[in-house]
Amino acid sequence: MSRTPPVKQKLPPDIVALKGKQPIVCLTAYTAPIARLADQHCDLLLVGDSVGMVLHGLPTTLGVSIEMMILHGQAVMRTAKSALVVVDMPFGSYEESPQQAFRNAARILAETGAGAVKLEGGVHMRETIEFLTTRGVAVMAHVGLTPQAFNTLGGYRVQGRDEDAERVFNDAVATAEAGAFAVTLEKIPSELAKRITDAINVPTIGIGAGADCDGQVLVIDDIFGFFVDFRAKFVKRYAELGEDADRAIAQYAAEVRSRQFPGPEHSFGSTTKVSKK
Numbered sequence: 001m002s003r004t005p006p007v008k009q010k011l012p013p014d015i016v017a018l019k020g021k022q023p024i025v026c027l028t029a030y031t032a033p034i035a036r037l038a039d040q041h042c043d044l045l046l047v048g049d050s051v052g053m054v055l056h057g058l059p060t061t062l063g064v065s066i067e068m069m070i071l072h073g074q075a076v077m078r079t080a081k082s083a084l085v086v087v088d089m090p091f092g093s094y095e096e097s098p099q100q101a102f103r104n105a106a107r108i109l110a111e112t113g114a115g116a117v118k119l120e121g122g123v124h125m126r127e128t129i130e131f132l133t134t135r136g137v138a139v140m141a142h143v144g145l146t147p148q149a150f151n152t153l154g155g156y157r158v159q160g161r162d163e164d165a166e167r168v169f170n171d172a173v174a175t176a177e178a179g180a181f182a183v184t185l186e187k188i189p190s191e192l193a194k195r196i197t198d199a200i201n202v203p204t205i206g207i208g209a210g211a212d213c214d215g216q217v218l219v220i221d222d223i224f225g226f227f228v229d230f231r232a233k234f235v236k237r238y239a240e241l242g243e244d245a246d247r248a249i250a251q252y253a254a255e256v257r258s259r260q261f262p263g264p265e266h267s268f269g270s271t272t273k274v275s276k277k
């Protein structure tokens, strides 16, 4: 029986190997059809807890549950063939202790088949990241603007400016030393992101962290122009699908009201005779 060999899905070490060789392309994905598309162009797909704000209408990421992350992780894993899939650990699922983090990370990996988890935090997550990575759980870290700290940070502000730079630098270095295979840098000055990228031997994946990171990530609905609740400065819209979708819905509504839709071609006759056409 001859079969085309299956495409090998990337693993965390394959992502590490890209540092210094080529920019790492990452997007968020939450659903099977989008994962099928993005998989063909990305090295890494992130099932971000941004799903709570983007698809579930939550005001922040704080209300996202493990069950939500697993359902979306499963949907993405069904169609992602070559990109590494990373699932965000939601708020409250890992902060208590390394043991709690391991239990929930293991559940996420077992139930989704994803290759890694991502968690927010630097120096204070060092022990947890070490606990996970020495027990077979690949971890992507996330420092700088950590959206799950919305309340303590006082919003989604730029992090690491002026005297705050050392904190973010130390956070990034601590996670890399603890065994993280990559570090997300969110909304920090470009110069600081470059300093971090030069200082650690695993890839930095930037979002609002300038052009010198080893890779870039954006929220898929943001690049589609489909998420309109806010527009961060770091977002570049590559389409205006929101406008397109609005046009489609408005036209459908108008055609239903004017009885233009459905037409005969969308309708069924009462007999089974074969139509000519």
Ligand SMILES: Nc1nc(=O)c2c([nH]1)NC[C@@H]1CN(c3ccc(C(=O)N[C@@H](CCC(=O)O)C(=O)O)cc3)CN21
Binding pocket: 049, 050, 053, 054, 061, 147, 155, 156, 157, 158, 187, 219, 221, 222, 227, 230, 231, 232, 233, 234
């Ligand atoms: N659609 C979407 N895109 C994201 O990038 C994203 C999410 N959702 N949800 C989870 C987090 C939250 N993130 C955010 C949210 C807002 C800004 C932001 O910069 N907002 C405003 C004002 C922020 C302020 O200064 O208080 C901006 O003007 O850029 C940045 C990152 C990043 N993540």
Ligand SMILES: CC(C)C(=O)C(=O)O
Binding pocket: 028, 046, 047, 048, 049, 050, 051, 088, 142, 184, 186, 207, 217, 218, 219
């Ligand atoms: C924006 C990325 C880095 C993220 O954490 C998310 O989508 O939840």
Ligand SMILES: [Mg+2]
Binding pocket: 048, 049, 050, 088, 147
């Ligand atoms: Mg996230």
